[in-house]
Amino acid sequence: MVPDAPAARTGPGPGPEGLDLAPFRGLRYVPGRVGDPAAVTSPPYDVVVRPDGLHELETADPYNIVRLILPQAADPAEGHRRAARTLRRWRAEGVLRQDPRPALYVYEQRGPAPGSLQRGVIGALSLTGPGDGTVLPHEDVMPDVVADRAALTRATAANLEPLLLSYRAEHPDDADHVIDAATRTAPLLATRTGDGIAHRLWAVTDHAALTRLRAALHRHRALISDGHHRWATSLRLRDEHAGRPPWDRAMVLLVNTARYPLQVQAIHRVLPRLPADRALERVRATAAFRVRRLSAPLDDALRTLDAAPGPAFLLSGREPGALHLLDRPDPALLDRTVPAGRPAAWRALDATVLHSTLLRAVWRIPDQPGSIRYLHDTASALAQAERAGGTAVLLRPVAEETVRALAEAGVMMPRKSTSFGPKPASGLVIRPLEEGPVAPEN
Numbered sequence: 001m002v003p004d005a006p007a008a009r010t011g012p013g014p015g016p017e018g019l020d021l022a023p024f025r026g027l028r029y030v031p032g033r034v035g036d037p038a039a040v041t042s043p044p045y046d047v048v049v050r051p052d053g054l055h056e057l058e059t060a061d062p063y064n065i066v067r068l069i070l071p072q073a074a075d076p077a078e079g080h081r082r083a084a085r086t087l088r089r090w091r092a093e094g095v096l097r098q099d100p101r102p103a104l105y106v107y108e109q110r111g112p113a114p115g116s117l118q119r120g121v122i123g124a125l126s127l128t129g130p131g132d133g134t135v136l137p138h139e140d141v142m143p144d145v146v147a148d149r150a151a152l153t154r155a156t157a158a159n160l161e162p163l164l165l166s167y168r169a170e171h172p173d174d175a176d177h178v179i180d181a182a183t184r185t186a187p188l189l190a191t192r193t194g195d196g197i198a199h200r201l202w203a204v205t206d207h208a209a210l211t212r213l214r215a216a217l218h219r220h221r222a223l224i225s226d227g228h229h230r231w232a233t234s235l236r237l238r239d240e241h242a243g244r245p246p247w248d249r250a251m252v253l254l255v256n257t258a259r260y261p262l263q264v265q266a267i268h269r270v271l272p273r274l275p276a277d278r279a280l281e282r283v284r285a286t287a288a289f290r291v292r293r294l295s296a297p298l299d300d301a302l303r304t305l306d307a308a309p310g311p312a313f314l315l316s317g318r319e320p321g322a323l324h325l326l327d328r329p330d331p332a333l334l335d336r337t338v339p340a341g342r343p344a345a346w347r348a349l350d351a352t353v354l355h356s357t358l359l360r361a362v363w364r365i366p367d368q369p370g371s372i373r374y375l376h377d378t379a380s381a382l383a384q385a386e387r388a389g390g391t392a393v394l395l396r397p398v399a400e401e402t403v404r405a406l407a408e409a410g411v412m413m414p415r416k417s418t419s420f421g422p423k424p425a426s427g428l429v430i431r432p433l434e435e436g437p438v439a440p441e442n
Helices: 052-060 076-092 143-156 174-182 207-217 228-240 276-286 298-307 331-337 350-362 378-388 400-408
Strands: 027-029 096-098 104-110 117-126 163-167 189-192 198-204 222-226 249-256 263-265 268-271 290-294 313-316 323-327 373-375 391-394 419-421
Touching (some): 076 143, 143 228, 222 400, 228 249, 276 290, 276 313, 276 323, 276 350, 298 313, 298 378, 373 378, 378 391
Parallel strands (some): 163 249
Antiparallel strands (some): 027 096, 117 249
């Protein structure tokens, strides 16, 4: 096993009072053994749009991280074993090498638009007290996805991708000062991905800087912004290993959203087995919503959706460009179908109404992977629905304030309700959970 740096040496130990982030010896691609670092990175596993996006990443570079986070095989268990073999081979060949000293990694993403900047710190977060409110989840998870991610993590013995967590420090503190100081030095890595985002990574190894950074973070708690399934996976594996290191921690990226606000986007649904004409027919037959066909272009239709009061959705299907707005739901139907005993903000969420009223009561769609697909990209959702002859349901983003308020009240939103970004690129740093083969020195 690869223990993370002991808490006693670099800051406060684990406890209920705040975030406990430990340095670790990251596993990183070796310059010279791979080409452009951007070619070996990938979006998070659940953002990769299959099969086109997967094929593009696999052909970008033979060492692209997607071969580890989304291994392909007819049998999922064989895919997990394949990922484990690939990781061992890359380490043995010196494609990946473990850093010599434990570090907290400062990570910067800068977009092409003016002012598009995000900075945070990657480390190994303690899982010892998830029930004390230190880390706030806000979405339910799908058990089959957690089981798959857990099996992959067991096989590879590595945290392959960081979770994205956000916290709020209204005034600059030692964490901000250490992060800023790191960015004034030469980075370990600098690259630009195809989406125009520039990525830079630094390692903080100085004892005094680590102590200051960890102590500052220890005063905060965090919201899970992206990675609920990886969080549930980490808790499961922690329990399986009775809380023993290194399974008592998970790799996360922590971002101070008071300084670097995250963007919140919607996650759309595709119903491959429900044609759009049948979906609309059932809505009209039950008078569940008002239905209007929109002749405007997609961007204008999305603005109309954004302006709609109350729960509302855009539907599209096989006919290209045919968009229908569903709004003004029947209040009596909502009262019958949306679970009571929850805050009004939860009952009014588009995702709540979609799953409770439309999917369950009107369309009678089972909540299982083959019946519902979740896509972050609007164009991809429309294209998949058109190809499958099904229905795309486009949703609106939820305000971050609503997400945080529900999380602090202990109320879970429906699964895949939000997409926070920008998301960290996968492949910049891996947290190994066991010793691997020693790479030869160049």
